[in-house]
Amino acid sequence: MNLELSEEQEAVRRLARAFTDREIAPYAAEWDRAESVDRSIVKKLGDLGFLGLTVPEEYGGSGGDHLSYVLVTEELGRGDSAVRGIVSVSLGLVAKTVAAWGTEEQKRTWLPRLCSGEALGCFGLTEPGTGSDAAALTTRAVREGDAYVISGSKMFITNGTWADVVLLFARTDAAIPGHRGISAFLVPADSPGLTRREVHGKLGLRGQATAELTLDAVRVPASAMLGPEGKGFSVAMSALAKGRMSVAAGCVGIAQAALDAAVSYAARREQFGKPIAHHQLVQELIADISVDVDAARLLTWRVADLIDRGRPFATESSTAKLFASEAAVRAASNALQVHGGYGYVDEYPAGKLLRDARVMTLYEGTSQIQKLLIGRARTGVSAF
Ligand code: FAD
Numbered sequence: 519m520n521l522e523l524s525e526e527q528e529a530v531r532r533l534a535r536a537f538t539d540r541e542i543a544p545y546a547a548e549w550d551r552a553e554s555v556d557r558s559i560v561k562k563l564g565d566l567g568f569l570g571l572t573v574p575e576e577y578g579g580s581g582g583d584h585l586s587y588v589l590v591t592e593e594l595g596r597g598d599s600a601v602r603g604i605v606s607v608s609l610g611l612v613a614k615t616v617a618a619w620g621t622e623e624q625k626r627t628w629l630p631r632l633c634s635g636e637a638l639g640c641f642g643l644t645e646p647g648t649g650s651d652a653a654a655l656t657t658r659a660v661r662e663g664d665a666y667v668i669s670g671s672k673m674f675i676t677n678g679t680w681a682d683v684v685l686l687f688a689r690t691d692a693a694i695p696g697h698r699g700i701s702a703f704l705v706p707a708d709s710p711g712l713t714r715r716e717v718h719g720k721l722g723l724r725g726q727a728t729a730e731l732t733l734d735a736v737r738v739p740a741s742a743m744l745g746p747e748g749k750g751f752s753v754a755m756s757a758l759a760k761g762r763m764s765v766a767a768g769c770v771g772i773a774q775a776a777l778d779a780a781v782s783y784a785a786r787r788e789q790f791g792k793p794i795a796h797h798q799l800v801q802e803l804i805a806d807i808s809v810d811v812d813a814a815r816l817l818t819w820r821v822a823d824l825i826d827r828g829r830p831f832a833t834e835s836s837t838a839k840l841f842a843s844e845a846a847v848r849a850a851s852n853a854l855q856v857h858g859g860y861g862y863v864d865e866y867p868a869g870k871l872l873r874d875a876r877v878m879t880l881y882e883g884t885s886q887i888q889k890l891l892i893g894r895a896r897t898g899v900s901a902f
Contacts, residue, residue, distance in 0.1 A: 534593035542597030549725035564635020578630030584822035588767040595771025599874035600725030606764040607676045612639025615757040619745040640681035642672040653697040659688035668736045678729025697751035702744040711736040722873030759832040762839035763821040769842035773811045776853035807849040814842035833895040840888035843878035
């Protein structure tokens with residue numbers, strides 16, 4: 519792997535960095551308190567091509583490689599994980615999956631709108647009763663002539679109340695338990711029978727809309743199925759394998775923000791007659807954050823490099839997600855420690871970084887699930 523970025527990659531990183539510093543970071547605390555980002559940010563992300571990275575230009579995407587996508591995701595995560603999550607889901611889990619599995623008609627219908635920011639996507643896998651054991655989902659899609667009628671509910675769906683299309687997973691064959699009876703559908707969010715309720719009171723990612731979706735006999739044409747019937751779980755897992763790289767990149771951004779904040783505060787805050795940066799134990803905290811940033815970044819870039827070279831990457835993606843999410847929590851906590859009591863109030867960024875980081879060890883597969891995936895890959899034994 520070549521660790522030197524190309525000119526194009528440097529340029530996209532500069533663009534994302536400047537955009538984050540100008541349009542996101544100054545507002546992150548305010549959006550967190552208001553429990554909503556300013557939604558005009560979506561159009562701005564679309565205008566810069568950040569919602570279409572890696573999607574072919576013929577479908578309205580901005581092309582580019584996965585390392586560029588990771589660089590942009592890192593920067594957005596450095597500014598505000600709530601904004602980063604909007605992109606990771608709408609582009610990372612939905613648009614990329616439509617590009618990979620969609621029919622020509624599905625690609626032409628959804629990709630230009632998703633890539634421009636005119637529309638947002640959400641990813642409906644988790645249900646109130648099934649999280650880690652996603653293959654046990656119970657939402658049903660029953661064939662009626664040229665349509666499917668879908669009933670059930672989905673929980674904790676990022677972008678849920680803002681989305682225009684739901685990439686939804688439902689059981690099309692109740693006689694087949696487990697993953698083989700599941701299919702994927704592209705369900706317009708304004709479909710009659712689909713209701714959405716926002717989940718409030720989250721610890722972090724408060725600027726992001728998270729929703730419970732209820733489907734009561736929602737009718738979609740058979741052409742809304744994404745990928746072959748019964749292959750929905752493969753669609754979901756292929757989306758999540760790449761999605762975990764995106765979460766990892768967001769965590770690198772959080773850890774980098776923690777490092778920046780800790781270094782800056784340690785240089786300004788004086789105790790015992792000198793800036794706290796002069797105390798060895800403060801340097802230890804900063805060194806630990808710095809090592810976490812570098813290690814998480816290298817693991818994440820490796821995944822992008824593997825994808826761009828067409829090599830297998832799923833276990834490496836789980837590895838990066840597991841390490842980077844735990845590292846982001848550690849880094850944010852260490853940064854809070856550097857700030858002392860001031861780290862505990864929201865005038866300084868460390869507390870928000872810690873709250874935002876915490877969920878990264880939970881979604882797109884908890885840390886325990888990543889360990890089971892890595893363990894299965896190494897031993898050949900499934901311990902689920
Ligand atoms: P459970 O599966 O009930 O797990 C509870 C605990 O048991 C965890 O510690 C887990 O690691 C452990 N556990 C479970 N099984 C095992 C096992 N076999 N071995 C060892 N330990 C085990 N989902 C979506 O589909 N789309 C989204 O956009 C989305 N966004 C989200 C946004 C937020 C803010 C949150 C909080 C969640 C989101 N989720 C989303 C759901 C998320 O993916 C699930 O919460 C996650 O998969 C865990 O499922 P669960 O909450 O049901 O926990």
